[in-house]
Amino acid sequence: xxENKRDRLLEAATTVFASKGYHQTTVRDxxxxxxxxxGTFYLYFPSKAACFMALLDRLYSTVVQSVAEARRGRxxxxxxxxxxxxxxxxxxxxxxxxxxxxxxQAAGADTSFDRRLAEIHSSMASLxxxxxxxxxxxxxxxxxxxxxxxxxxxxATYEVVHSWxxxxxxGDLLAAADDVVAFSLRGVGLTEGL
Amino acid sequence: xxENKRDRLLEAATTVFASKGYHQTTVRDxxxxxxxxxGTFYLYFPSKAACFMALLDRLYSTVVQSVAEARRGRxxxxxxxxxxxxxxxxxxxxxxxxxxxxxxQAAGADTSFDRRLAEIHSSMASLxxxxxxxxxxxxxxxxxxxxxxxxxxxxATYEVVHSWxxxxxxGDLLAAADDVVAFSLRGVGLTEGL
Amino acid sequence: xxENKRDRLLEAATTVFASKGYHQTTVRDxxxxxxxxxGTFYLYFPSKAACFMALLDRLYSTVVQSVAEARRGRxxxxxxxxxxxxxxxxxxxxxxxxxxxxxxQAAGADTSFDRRLAEIHSSMASLxxxxxxxxxxxxxxxxxxxxxxxxxxxxATYEVVHSWxxxxxxGDLLAAADDVVAFSLRGVGLTEGL
Amino acid sequence: xxENKRDRLLEAATTVFASKGYHQTTVRDxxxxxxxxxGTFYLYFPSKAACFMALLDRLYSTVVQSVAEARRGRxxxxxxxxxxxxxxxxxxxxxxxxxxxxxxQAAGADTSFDRRLAEIHSSMASLxxxxxxxxxxxxxxxxxxxxxxxxxxxxATYEVVHSWxxxxxxGDLLAAADDVVAFSLRGVGLTEGL
DNA sequence: CATGAATGAGGCTTCATTCAT
DNA sequence: TATGAATGAAGCCTCATTCAT
Numbered sequence: 001x002x003e004n005k006r007d008r009l010l011e012a013a014t015t016v017f018a019s020k021g022y023h024q025t026t027v028r029d030x031x032x033x034x035x036x037x038x039g040t041f042y043l044y045f046p047s048k049a050a051c052f053m054a055l056l057d058r059l060y061s062t063v064v065q066s067v068a069e070a071r072r073g074r075x076x077x078x079x080x081x082x083x084x085x086x087x088x089x090x091x092x093x094x095x096x097x098x099x100x101x102x103x104x105q106a107a108g109a110d111t112s113f114d115r116r117l118a119e120i121h122s123s124m125a126s127l128x129x130x131x132x133x134x135x136x137x138x139x140x141x142x143x144x145x146x147x148x149x150x151x152x153x154x155x156a157t158y159e160v161v162h163s164w165x166x167x168x169x170x171g172d173l174l175a176a177a178d179d180v181v182a183f184s185l186r187g188v189g190l191t192e193g194l
Numbered sequence: 195x196x197e198n199k200r201d202r203l204l205e206a207a208t209t210v211f212a213s214k215g216y217h218q219t220t221v222r223d224x225x226x227x228x229x230x231x232x233g234t235f236y237l238y239f240p241s242k243a244a245c246f247m248a249l250l251d252r253l254y255s256t257v258v259q260s261v262a263e264a265r266r267g268r269x270x271x272x273x274x275x276x277x278x279x280x281x282x283x284x285x286x287x288x289x290x291x292x293x294x295x296x297x298x299q300a301a302g303a304d305t306s307f308d309r310r311l312a313e314i315h316s317s318m319a320s321l322x323x324x325x326x327x328x329x330x331x332x333x334x335x336x337x338x339x340x341x342x343x344x345x346x347x348x349x350a351t352y353e354v355v356h357s358w359x360x361x362x363x364x365g366d367l368l369a370a371a372d373d374v375v376a377f378s379l380r381g382v383g384l385t386e387g388l
Numbered sequence: 389x390x391e392n393k394r395d396r397l398l399e400a401a402t403t404v405f406a407s408k409g410y411h412q413t414t415v416r417d418x419x420x421x422x423x424x425x426x427g428t429f430y431l432y433f434p435s436k437a438a439c440f441m442a443l444l445d446r447l448y449s450t451v452v453q454s455v456a457e458a459r460r461g462r463x464x465x466x467x468x469x470x471x472x473x474x475x476x477x478x479x480x481x482x483x484x485x486x487x488x489x490x491x492x493q494a495a496g497a498d499t500s501f502d503r504r505l506a507e508i509h510s511s512m513a514s515l516x517x518x519x520x521x522x523x524x525x526x527x528x529x530x531x532x533x534x535x536x537x538x539x540x541x542x543x544a545t546y547e548v549v550h551s552w553x554x555x556x557x558x559g560d561l562l563a564a565a566d567d568v569v570a571f572s573l574r575g576v577g578l579t580e581g582l
Numbered sequence: 583x584x585e586n587k588r589d590r591l592l593e594a595a596t597t598v599f600a601s602k603g604y605h606q607t608t609v610r611d612x613x614x615x616x617x618x619x620x621g622t623f624y625l626y627f628p629s630k631a632a633c634f635m636a637l638l639d640r641l642y643s644t645v646v647q648s649v650a651e652a653r654r655g656r657x658x659x660x661x662x663x664x665x666x667x668x669x670x671x672x673x674x675x676x677x678x679x680x681x682x683x684x685x686x687q688a689a690g691a692d693t694s695f696d697r698r699l700a701e702i703h704s705s706m707a708s709l710x711x712x713x714x715x716x717x718x719x720x721x722x723x724x725x726x727x728x729x730x731x732x733x734x735x736x737x738a739t740y741e742v743v744h745s746w747x748x749x750x751x752x753g754d755l756l757a758a759a760d761d762v763v764a765f766s767l768r769g770v771g772l773t774e775g776l
Numbered sequence: 777c778a779t780g781a782a783t784g785a786g787g788c789t790t791c792a793t794t795c796a797t
Numbered sequence: 798t799a800t801g802a803a804t805g806a807a808g809c810c811t812c813a814t815t816c817a818t
Contacts (some may be wrong), residue, residue, distance in 0.1 A: 005802090021302055023217055024788065037804045042789070084380035104308060107301030108216055114298060120361050121353070125363075146364040148373040156381065159315070159349020160342060166312045169319075169341035179342040187350065187381030199777090231779040233815080242813065345818060393781090409690055411605055414808065425783045430810065492696060495689030496604055502686060502717065506748050509741070513751075535751040536761040540738035544769065547703070547737020548730060554700050557707075557729040567730040575769030587798095608791060619800040621794080630792065 006044040009034050010058070013051050018097035022052055022109035053116060056106060059091075059098040060120050066091040067127070077135035078190050081128065082181050085157055088124075089177050092161050100165050103158065125150045132188055141189035153184045200238040203228050204252070208246050212291035216246055216303035247310060250300060253292040260285040261321070271329035272384050275322065276375050279327050279351055283316075283371050286355050294359055297352065319344045326382055335383035347378045394432040398421050398446070406485035410440055410497035441504060444494060447486035448508050454479040455515070465523035466578050469516065473545055475498050476512075477565050480549050488553050491546065513529050513538045520576055529577035541572045588626040591616050592640070595633050600679035603636055604691035632705050635698060638688060641680040642702050648673040649709070659717035660772050663710065664763050667739055668705075674743050682747055685740065707732045713768055735766045748776035 003103050011033035016025050027048050031038050045051040070087030074080045092099040102120075106113045129150035135141045164170035185191070206228035210219045221242050225232050239245040264281035268274045286293040296314075300307045321343035329335045354374050358364035379385070400422035404413045415436050419426050433439040458475030462468045480487040490508075494501045517538035523529045548568050552558035573579070594616035598607045609630050627633040652669030672713045674681040684702075688695045711732035714752050717723045742762050746752040767773070 005368045024305070039804055043802070045368060092272050105302040108299040108303035111215060111218065122362060144376065145370065145373045148354060148370045151353050151357050151364065152377045153376055155353020156346035156350040159352060160345050170314060170345065176339065176342045179339045180346055182338065183343045183346045183381040186383060187377040189380055191385065233779050237777070409693060411691070412693070420639060427783055431781070493690035496687040496691035497697050499603060499606065510750060533626065533761045535760065536758045537765050539742050539752065540762055540765045543741020544734035544738040547733050547740060553731050556704060558733065564727065566728045567590040567727045568734055570726065571731050571734045574771060575765040577768055579773065621800050625798070
């Protein structure tokens with residue numbers, strides 16, 4: 001029951017940050033939720049910002065790991081991309097609170113979060129770009145600036161997650177996966193067999 | 195010369211918010227930049243948040259207006275969508291600071307901004323969805339959940355703008371427009387003639 | 389009555405710092421005493437430390453000014469030194485609280501105060517040293533390292549003030565002046581005529 | 583090798599307090615330096631303040647002991663005073679860190695330290711005063727309020743040590759001893775034979 | 777309309793001290 | 798004895814907002 005206390009704090013932080021946002025959350029909120037004293041927080045994190053950042057990284061590594069695993073054994077850009085998108089969506093679904101933090105709360109909260117976020121976005125896009133470049137060389141997709149279309153592909157996915165997080169039209173994110181995948185693959189020009 | 199003082203404040207706010215973010219910006223920063231006293235700010239805005247919200251609306255109406263105008267005279271979903279995306283990108287380019295505010299700074303700053311942003315995103319997606327539904331009925335595009343794909347289309351565009359704002363791979367946003375449009379139209383299945 | 393508010397704060401700070409010491413005094417203590425809100429303090433001082441430093445400077449300039457004035461019209465090292473010491477003592481008597489702050493509270497409170505204090509001590513000693521060097525060249529005093537004896541002279545005076553501040557043996561500081569002056573002048577070797 | 587652990591802590595405390603001052607030093611700093619756990623500190627000292635106080639006493643007893651020893655076998659106020667001052671200076675030189683603590687750091691750190699310091703100063707002055715009173719009765723020195731001049735003598739010595747500690751003009755404290763002794767003896771009127 | 781001095785609630789963080797192991 | 802994780806009181810400072818002039 002008494003797992004690692006740092007983890008308990010991280011979980012408390014996840015919950016509270018996800019529901020109230022970074023600036024509306026006080027360190028006190030987090031420690032209250034975790035059932036520890038304020039000082040304890042600073043035993044495990046140098047600052048509120050560092051804790052938030054740790055959350056960002058945690059989601060990121062989860063997603064990256066899921067995606068990497070899903071790609072293993074897949075052949076060809078088509079399969080890899082589809083698997084990647086699906087794995088990404090699944091990772092978000094599995095950690096809705098972390099997703100809220102990364103996709104909604106982080107952006108405008110602090111310049112440093114923003115930078116980190118930008119890095120994450122970029123690395124996601126880079127992964128996609130590799131597949132696209134491969135497809136491009138193999139003549140599987142039409143000529144295109146893959147720096148742009150890889151971004152677009154990532155953005156398409158993000159926005160759907162976004163909408164799902166906000167409880168909009170996207171009821172079941174996993175059910176929406178097919179449409180997202182179809183849209184994305186068609187978008188880059190991988191049309192055959194759809 | 196002495197234009198509207200409210201506008202002067204809005205412009206100052208745009209500049210400062212865009213560069214420092216909502217929470218890192220003080221009302222004092224804005225009034226200093228505008229060259230007026232702090233009290234004056236509250237003559238034109240009930241609160242800092244309201245001022246920020248006004249900026250959000252300003253960008254929104256600009257974009258909507260540009261898009262609406264661009265669509266005038268266009269025929270068919272294909273033309274309309276392409277024109278819409280291009281007009282949107284142009285509007286962002288024309289108001290880079292406002293774009294920064296809406297796409298980067300607003301998100302995690304405050305729950306109320308978030309809601310407004312969600313509305314804006316939704317209305318953008320709705321516009322697109324209308325075109326898609328029309329195309330769907332006309333049999334121009336394959337079966338798809340247009341609630342999802344409209345979001346995806348908007349997200350693809352947003353992310354490219356995002357990347358441009360951050361000074362990433364997207365050097366010239368207008369030059370990227372072709373790729374974004376192509377990606378989006380292919381994504382929804384409007385492939386013919388590309 | 390409503391003099392300068394900064395001065396009111398400085399006076400409040402003087403009183404509170406003098407009685408409780410730097411670290412035992414909170415900014416709240418000062419503003420309460422001054423009858424203003426906490427925020428007001430920061431309208432006039434960038435920090436608690438800066439306020440304390442201002443007090444140090446205030447005492448220093450008062451003393452220096454008194455001494456300089458007292459020396460005007462005095463002839464010869466003997467007269468000048470005697471007048472300087474007396475003027476110094478009088479300045480301390482006139483501002484007992486500031487004296488407490490500078491001589492008792494400042495030293496160990498913060499490294500930066502210490503440095504400032506060291507500067508002040510040094511400049512006092514320098515003034516004395518000039519007189520001594522003059523006397524030395526005129527053959528009025530025996531050979532001696534005036535860097536050392538000037539310090540000693542200043543220290544002799546300081547310690548008596550110190551003792552007076554603590555309410556020790558030195559009942560009336562001005563009454564003690566004769567003894568301090570006699571001790572100091574004899575100490576440097578200006579004996580004739582005592 | 584494993585000397586007394588309390589002593590190890592005291593030594594660590596001496597080093598750290600001397601360099602950072604009382605308030606800037608944390609108990610953690612001390613235990614880190616001593617290579618023990620925080621809790622251990624409280625096995626040997628009831629509080630941080632008590633530890634500091636112990637240091638003050640340690641210096642005091644060292645100085646008193648040195649002075650007492652130096653006076654043994656000296657005859658007459660003149661010899662005794664000179665030996666006392668020299669012994670005092672030597673004691674400070676031998677324990678520069680403790681000297682820093684007592685002369686610089688202790689002052690404004692806490693009211694209780696202040697009181698203790700005042701006692702120490704007083705007892706030093708008392709020792710001197712006895713010699714002076716003896717000299718006065720023997721007609722060796724001119725009429726003077728020995729409560730004042732004994733303070734002045736102590737202050738002269740202190741200030742020179744102070745300056746030496748701060749690395750000012752006083753390069754070698756022992757080399758300066760002659761001047762300090764000469765100044766002090768002349769100051770009280772013990773002039774013959776200088 | 778305009779000013780800007782004044783307000784004071786509230787947040788982050790530190791650190792001396794305790795106590796279960 | 799020794800440890801060091803945990804505590805929580807307390808302090809400095811910021812800044813949105815008000816209001817008398």
